[in-house]
Amino acid sequence: MSNEYKNILVAIDLSEDSRKVLMRAKEIAARNQDAKLSVVHTLEPLGFAYGGDIPMDLTSIQDQLDSHARTRLKELLEDIDIPEENQHVLVGMPDTETHRLANEKGIDLIVVGSNGRHGFQLLLGSVSTGVLHGAPCDVLAVRVGKKS
Numbered sequence: 001m002s003n004e005y006k007n008i009l010v011a012i013d014l015s016e017d018s019r020k021v022l023m024r025a026k027e028i029a030a031r032n033q034d035a036k037l038s039v040v041h042t043l044e045p046l047g048f049a050y051g052g053d054i055p056m057d058l059t060s061i062q063d064q065l066d067s068h069a070r071t072r073l074k075e076l077l078e079d080i081d082i083p084e085e086n087q088h089v090l091v092g093m094p095d096t097e098t099h100r101l102a103n104e105k106g107i108d109l110i111v112v113g114s115n116g117r118h119g120f121q122l123l124l125g126s127v128s129t130g131v132l133h134g135a136p137c138d139v140l141a142v143r144v145g146k147k148s
Contacts, residue, residue: 004032004033004035005028005029005032005035005108005109005138006032006035006036006108007035007036007038007105007106007107007108007109008025008028008029008032008035008036008037008038008107008108008109008110008111009038009039009040009098009101009102009105009107009109009110009111010022010025010037010038010039010040010110010111010112011039011040011041011042011094011098011110011111011112011127011131012039012040012041012073012076012112012113013041013113013127014041014069014072014073014076015113017113017144017145018076018113019076020113020142020144021111021112021113021142021144022039022076022077022080024111024140024142025037025111025140026080028109028111028140035109036086037080037082037086038082038086038087038088038101038105038107039073039077039082039086039087039088040088040089040090040097040098040101041069041073041088041089041090042089042090042091042092042093042094042097042098043062043065043066043069043089043090043091044091044092044093044094045062045091045092046058046061046062046065062091066089066091069089070089073087073089074087088101093130094127094130094131095127095130095131095133095134098110098112098131098135099131099134099135099136102135102136102137103136107136107137108137108138109137109138109139109140110131110135110137110138110139110140111139111140111142112127112128112131112132112139112140112141112142113128113141113142113144114126114128114141114142114143114144115128115144115145128141
């Protein structure tokens with residue numbers, strides 16, 4: 001069994017910390033004979049965020065959020081050579097969609113940012129914890145946040 005990663009998925013939240021996560025993944029790809037890099041950002045459906053109780057059509061707002069996410073993703077990837085077909089903005093639960101995409105694309109490493117929460121915050125969970133549990137492959141959590 002080879003120790004090399006060939007297909008790396010970077011799950012980002014489009015924050016300033018995303019840059020650090022992307023650069024770490026790029027370094028790993030370079031050390032693994034230029035493994036293929038893909039990037040995913042997942043938007044939670046507005047119906048989930050508001051409990052689905054709002055009697056209005058949220059489609060146009062969801063479309064605006066999607067458009068904004070795609071624009072921000074392009075900005076973050078401006079100087080990182082990742083083809084457009086490997087850039088994904090999905091709608092759903094971040095951990096579930098990351099797992100689905102990883103299975104679909106034959107990913108062997110998922111790179112995700114982690115704030116290194118402790119205590120009560122850790123019990124509440126986070127996207128990086130959700131991605132770790134149930135991932136079909138290795139997961140690297142890159143420490144981000146204030147103490148990075």
